[in-house]
Amino acid sequence: MSQYHAPLAEMQFVLNELAGLAQISQLPGFGDATPDTASAILEEASKFATDVLDPLNIVGDREGARRQDDGTVTMPPGFKDAYRQYCANGWMGFAKNPEYGGQGLPQLLATAVEEMWHSSNLAFDLCSMLTQGAIEAIELRGSDALKQKFLPNMVAGVWTGTMNLTEPQAGSDLAAVRARAVPQGDGTYKLYGQKIFITYGDHDYTENIIHLVLGRTPEAPEGVKGISLFVVPKVLVNDDGSLGARNDVHCVSLEHKLGIHASPTAVMAYGDHGGAVGYVVGEENRGLEYMFIMMNLARFSVGMEGVGVAERAYQRAVAYARDRVQGKPVGLDKGVGAAPIIEHPDIRRMLMTMRAQIEAMRAVAYVTAAAMDNAGRHADAEARQRHQAFAELMIPIVKGCSTEIAQELTSLGVQVHGGMGYIEETGAAQHFRDARITTIYEGTTGIQANDLIGRKTARDGGATARAVAGEIGKVAAELSAHADLSLKAIGARLAEAAVALGTAIDWMVPAVGSRPRAAQAGAVPYLRLWGLLAGGWQMSRAALIAAGHLRDGAGDPAFMKAKIATARYYAECLLPQAAGLTVAITEGGESVLGLAAEQF
Numbered sequence: 245m246s247q248y249h250a251p252l253a254e255m256q257f258v259l260n261e262l263a264g265l266a267q268i269s270q271l272p273g274f275g276d277a278t279p280d281t282a283s284a285i286l287e288e289a290s291k292f293a294t295d296v297l298d299p300l301n302i303v304g305d306r307e308g309a310r311r312q313d314d315g316t317v318t319m320p321p322g323f324k325d326a327y328r329q330y331c332a333n334g335w336m337g338f339a340k341n342p343e344y345g346g347q348g349l350p351q352l353l354a355t356a357v358e359e360m361w362h363s364s365n366l367a368f369d370l371c372s373m374l375t376q377g378a379i380e381a382i383e384l385r386g387s388d389a390l391k392q393k394f395l396p397n398m399v400a401g402v403w404t405g406t407m408n409l410t411e412p413q414a415g416s417d418l419a420a421v422r423a424r425a426v427p428q429g430d431g432t433y434k435l436y437g438q439k440i441f442i443t444y445g446d447h448d449y450t451e452n453i454i455h456l457v458l459g460r461t462p463e464a465p466e467g468v469k470g471i472s473l474f475v476v477p478k479v480l481v482n483d484d485g486s487l488g489a490r491n492d493v494h495c496v497s498l499e500h501k502l503g504i505h506a507s508p509t510a511v512m513a514y515g516d517h518g519g520a521v522g523y524v525v526g527e528e529n530r531g532l533e534y535m536f537i538m539m540n541l542a543r544f545s546v547g548m549e550g551v552g553v554a555e556r557a558y559q560r561a562v563a564y565a566r567d568r569v570q571g572k573p574v575g576l577d578k579g580v581g582a583a584p585i586i587e588h589p590d591i592r593r594m595l596m597t598m599r600a601q602i603e604a605m606r607a608v609a610y611v612t613a614a615a616m617d618n619a620g621r622h623a624d625a626e627a628r629q630r631h632q633a634f635a636e637l638m639i640p641i642v643k644g645c646s647t648e649i650a651q652e653l654t655s656l657g658v659q660v661h662g663g664m665g666y667i668e669e670t671g672a673a674q675h676f677r678d679a680r681i682t683t684i685y686e687g688t689t690g691i692q693a694n695d696l697i698g699r700k701t702a703r704d705g706g707a708t709a710r711a712v713a714g715e716i717g718k719v720a721a722e723l724s725a726h727a728d729l730s731l732k733a734i735g736a737r738l739a740e741a742a743v744a745l746g747t748a749i750d751w752m753v754p755a756v757g758s759r760p761r762a763a764q765a766g767a768v769p770y771l772r773l774w775g776l777l778a779g780g781w782q783m784s785r786a787a788l789i790a791a792g793h794l795r796d797g798a799g800d801p802a803f804m805k806a807k808i809a810t811a812r813y814y815a816e817c818l819l820p821q822a823a824g825l826t827v828a829i830t831e832g833g834e835s836v837l838g839l840a841a842e843q844f
C-alpha cells in the first residue's frame with residue numbers, strides 16, 4: 245500500500261529557485277520565513293500529513309460524514325482528533341494575521357504546506373480552507389467589533405467557518421441569490437432562506453460554526469448590486485465571548501456525492517423558526533464585491549487541490565508500477581523475464597505525463613503565490629501593481645487548468661493500476677473521484693475561462709497577457725541559444741508554443757468585444773493554452789537553473805538531471821498541443837455554435 249510522502253526536495257527547489265522564497269522573506273513582516281525556517285516547517289507539515297492525515301483519507305472515504313437522527317453531523321472516526329492536533333500545532337492560523345493569533349507567514353509557504361494537506365486528505369482540509377475564506381472576509385471588510393468577536397477563535401480553530409453562496413436557483417450566477425435579510429433596527433438582521441452545497445455546514449469538531457451568508461435586504465436593488473454579506477453564527481456569542489443561545493440555522497440534510505465523502509456538504513435552512521440572527525459585513529449591497537476580493541485566494545486554493553490530489557495519485561501509481569509484475573518489456577535483455585510494469589514504455593509515458601504536469605502546475609502555482617505576497621507587501625508601488633496584475637491573470641489559470649489536468653492525471657493513475665485501479669481497495673479510484681469536484685466549485689472551468697478572456701485578458705487590451713507571453717519568449721530564446729542539446733530542444737518547442745499563444749491573445753482581445761459568443765466558445769481552449777504555456781515556461785526556467793547547478797557542481801546531480809529530462813518531456817510531448825489549441829480558439833467558434841439548441 246502506498247504511503248504519502250511530501251516531495252520535499254521538489255518543493256524546496258520550486259520555493260527557492262523558481263518562486264524566490266529568499267526575496268519573499270525580505271518583505272515586511274515575513275522575516276521569519278527564511279529558507280531554513282521554511283525547511284523545518286515543511287518537515288513538520290510532512291510528518292503530520294504522512295502520519296495522521298494520509299491514513300485517515302481512506303477511512304473518510306469509506307465512512308463519510310453522517311447526519312444523525314437528532315440533526316447533528318458526526319465526522320468519520322479519527323477526524324476529530326486529527327482536527328484537534330491540526331489546530332494545536334497552529335496550522336489553522338499559519339498565514340493569518342498575528343493580531344488575531346495567526347503566525348503571519350507568507351502565502352508562498354502556506355501554499356506548499358497546503359499542498360500536503362490536499363495530497364494527504366482533501367476532505368479533511370476543506371474545513372480549514374473554508375474557515376480561512378471566512379476569516380479573510382471578516383478581516384477584509386468586517387467592523388472592529390466583528391473582528392474582535394469572531395477572529396481570534398476562528399484563527400485558533402476553536403470555531404470553524406463556512407461560505408454560504410449557493411441556492412437552488414443561484415449557482416454560477418450569484419445575481420439570482422434570494423435569501424432575505426431583514427434589519428431589526430438594533431444593528432442586527434434576521435435571515436431567512438435556504439443554502440445548498442455548503443461545505444462543512446455542520447460537523448462535530450467545534451461547538452460553534454461561523455457562517456458567512458449572502459443575502460438581500462428588503463429594499464435592495466435587483467441583481468449583483470443588491471447582495472449583502474452577513475455573519476451568522478450557529479451559536480450566538482455573548483458580549484463577554486461566551487456562547488449564548490442556539491441560532492436559527494440548521495443543517496437539514498447532507499448530500500450523497502461522488503467523492504470527498506468525509507467533507508459534509510450540507511443543505512442549510514436559515515430562519516425556519518423565527519429568523520437567524522446575523523450581522524452585516526461592511527456595507528449593505530456590497531457583499532458580492534467583498535466575496536470576489538477573497539475569492540481570488542479561494543480559487544487559488546482549489547487550484548492547489550488539483551495539484552495535491554494529482555501528486556497523491558502519482559505517488560500511488562509509481563508504487564504500484566514498481567510492484568506489479570506483468571509481461572516482458574520490449575527491447576530489454578533477452579534474459580529478462582516478466583518484469584514490473586514500470587519497465588513498459590507506455591507505463592513510463594503515463595508516469596512521465598503525470599510527473600511533468602504536476603511539476604509544471606506546482607511551479608506555476610508557487611510562482612503565483614509569490615506574486616500575491618509581493619503584490620501585498622513589496623516596497624515599490626509599481627512592483628506591487630505589476631505583481632497584482634500577474635497574480636490576477638494567473639489565478640483563473642491555476643484554478644482552471646490545475647483542476648482540469650487533475651482529472652486527466654487521476655484518471656491516468658487508475659489506468660496505471662489496470663483493473664485494480666477500478667477496484668476501490670487500491671485507493672486510486674478515490675483520488676479520481678475526489679478530484680472531480682475541483683473543476684466545479686469556486687467557479688466552474690467555464691466561469692474561470694470567461695474571467696480569463698474578459699477581465700484578465702481583454703480589459704487591459706491584452707497588456708498583461710502580452711507582457712507575460714513576452715517573458716515566456718525570452719526564456720525560449722535563452723534556451724534556444726544554449727549549447728546543451730536538451731536545452732536547445734526545449735527552447736525550440738517553447739518558442740513555437742509561445743508564437744501560438746501570441747496568435748491566440750491577438751485574436752482574443754478584440755473578439756471579446758466584437759464576437760463575444762465566438763470568444764466564449766474558445767475560452768476554455770484559451771485557458772488550457774495558457775496553462776500549457778505557463779507550465780512550459782516554469783519547466784523551462786527549472787531546466788535552465790538545473791543546468792547551471794550541474795555546471796557549478798551545486799545540488800544533487802541526479803535531481804538536476806531529472807529536472808532537465810522532465811522539462812524536455814514536457815516540451816516535446818505536451819507543448820506541441822499549443823498549435824492545436826490555437827486553431828480551436830481562433831477558428832473553432834463557428835463550429836462550436838454550428839448547431840441550433842434544438843438539434844442536440
Ligand SMILES: Cc1cc2nc3c(=O)[nH]c(=O)nc-3n(C[C@H](O)[C@H](O)[C@H](O)COP(=O)(O)OP(=O)(O)OC[C@H]3O[C@@H](n4cnc5c(N)ncnc54)[C@H](O)[C@@H]3O)c2cc1C
Binds near residue numbers: 409415509688
Ligand atoms: C461538493 C460541493 C461543495 C460545494 N461547496 C460550496 C460551499 O461551501 N459554498 C457554496 O456557496 N457553494 C458550494 N458549492 C456550490 C458550487 O460552488 C456550485 O455548484 C458551482 O458554483 C456551480 O454552480 P451550479 O452547481 O449551480 O451549476 P450551474 O451554474 O448550473 O452550471 C452548470 C453548467 O453551466 C455552465 N455555466 C453556467 N453559467 C455559465 C456561463 N455564464 N458561461 C459558461 N458556462 C456557464 C457551468 O460551467 C456548468 O458547466 C459546492 C458544490 C459542491 C458540489
